[in-house]
Amino acid sequence: MNIHEYQAKELLRAAGAPVADGRVVLRAEDAKTAAGQIDGPVWVVKAQIHAGGRGKGSFKESDAGEKGGVRITKSVEEAEMEARRMLGRTLVTKQTGAPGKQVNRVYIEDGADIARELYLALLVDRQTSRVAFVCSQEGGMDIEEVAHATPDRILTLTIDPATGYQPFHGRRIAYALGLEGAQVKQCVALMGKLFDLFLSKDMEMLEINPLIVTKAGNLHCLDAKMGFDNNALYRHADIAALADETEVDPKELAAQKFDLNYIALDGDIGCMVNGAGLAMATMDIIKLYGAEPANFLDVGGGASKEKVTEAFKIITSDPNVKGILVNIFGGIMRCDIIAEGIIAAVKEVGLNVPLVVRLEGTNVELGKQIIRDSGLNVIPADDLSDAAEKIVKAVRG
Ligand code: ADP
Ligand code: MG
Numbered sequence: 001m002n003i004h005e006y007q008a009k010e011l012l013r014a015a016g017a018p019v020a021d022g023r024v025v026l027r028a029e030d031a032k033t034a035a036g037q038i039d040g041p042v043w044v045v046k047a048q049i050h051a052g053g054r055g056k057g058s059f060k061e062s063d064a065g066e067k068g069g070v071r072i073t074k075s076v077e078e079a080e081m082e083a084r085r086m087l088g089r090t091l092v093t094k095q096t097g098a099p100g101k102q103v104n105r106v107y108i109e110d111g112a113d114i115a116r117e118l119y120l121a122l123l124v125d126r127q128t129s130r131v132a133f134v135c136s137q138e139g140g141m142d143i144e145e146v147a148h149a150t151p152d153r154i155l156t157l158t159i160d161p162a163t164g165y166q167p168f169h170g171r172r173i174a175y176a177l178g179l180e181g182a183q184v185k186q187c188v189a190l191m192g193k194l195f196d197l198f199l200s201k202d203m204e205m206l207e208i209n210p211l212i213v214t215k216a217g218n219l220h221c222l223d224a225k226m227g228f229d230n231n232a233l234y235r236h237a238d239i240a241a242l243a244d245e246t247e248v249d250p251k252e253l254a255a256q257k258f259d260l261n262y263i264a265l266d267g268d269i270g271c272m273v274n275g276a277g278l279a280m281a282t283m284d285i286i287k288l289y290g291a292e293p294a295n296f297l298d299v300g301g302g303a304s305k306e307k308v309t310e311a312f313k314i315i316t317s318d319p320n321v322k323g324i325l326v327n328i329f330g331g332i333m334r335c336d337i338i339a340e341g342i343i344a345a346v347k348e349v350g351l352n353v354p355l356v357v358r359l360e361g362t363n364v365e366l367g368k369q370i371i372r373d374s375g376l377n378v379i380p381a382d383d384l385s386d387a388a389e390k391i392v393k394a395v396r397g
Contacts, residue, residue, distance in 0.1 A: 042111025057093030202232035267292025308341025335367030
């Protein structure tokens with residue numbers, strides 16, 4: 001689960017990390033009052049969306065020369081004007097992809113005097129199975145370019161769970177970041193706080209880009225991105241409460257409610273499969289036959305008829321879906337339950353695209369019979385390749 005920058009900064013502030021004063025604003029008419037509570041003389045208005053690259057992003061239907069999702073202003077009136085110009089519009093950044101994301105909240109923050117912009121992140125390094133710090137002197141808006149062109153300018157430091165974070169880790173990061181004097185001490189303390197926060201909140205990722213050195217010589221977290229392990233959310237009610245449903249794909253949201261493993265993708269073949277491995281194989285074979293899957297969906301082993309119905313409804317609600325492939329190998333899952341779920345869903349929402357069904361395993365004959373008796377226009381398939389070939393043919397002609 002991801003959260004907004006302003007929420008991440010509240011967590012940082014509570015942990016004693018240095019962040020600027022700021023206020024979140026949902027309605028333009030509140031912007032002036034919010035800005036008035038911040039010292040100034042510079043107010044930065046920042047679009048809050050679950051995606052980075054806002055500074056270099058651009059709004060849809062923007063005037064020539066209009067700035068992106070981070071705007072520096074010199075008065076509370078100007079801050080209000082920029083908030084008004086951003087709220088409700090769609091911001092497109094490298095991370096949102098072409099559709100962009102609607103800005104429903106802006107964060108008005110005290111402007112910082114920046115001397116240097118550095119990069120810092122904590123993440124779970126899959127290769128070492130450890131938490132790692134990643135840092136670079138080349139922070140700011142071009143870190144992806146740095147990682148690509150000059151990866152040697154990025155230091156990765158993994159932390160042994162037996163020792164945990166130690167001051168020497170912080171000193172190594174400080175030297176790698178080119179910090180001096182009192183900044184080294186600040187860095188050692190800050191890295192310790194970030195590490196503790198990362199572990200205690202079961203984060204998957206914590207990125208401060210940029211971590212800045214101010215003109216006065218102090219370290220400061222100027223941007224903050226946090227991602228949390230969904231499987232650990234049950235023990236962090238405070239974090240779960242920060243979820244912003246407007247940032248989540250509505251189909252994924254519906255899937256969550258019914259405990260379905262669903263991930264929306266870009267293709268046009270919707271698939272319903274049981275078992276994550278078979279679901280992956282189904283996506284692969286769709287690609288092999290020249291099409292792209294519209295989703296990943298594992299209905300799970302013990303799915304009920306209701307769950308299958310909901311899954312089918314989620315697939316058909318995707319306007320990109322031009323055909324549906326149901327691929328079930330019934331072990332624990334019974335083919336007749338799948339058949340009944342599909343029929344119930346089609347009765348409710350109709351079926352306007354070709355549907356290929358491949359059933360195998362427990363109660364397969366009964367399942368096939370139920371589908372035949374329903375009079376539904378279903379294309380039956382014998383095995384996985386046959387199914388993929390048929391659905392791609394049905395969609396592409
Ligand atoms: P993003 O990473 O989404 O582009 P950032 O929060 O990193 O958004 O902001 C982009 C750039 O805007 C920063 O690299 C920094 O130069 C500038 N910036 C952001 N917040 C402030 C602030 N409070 N004061 C001054 N400059 C800022
Ligand atoms: Mg940033």
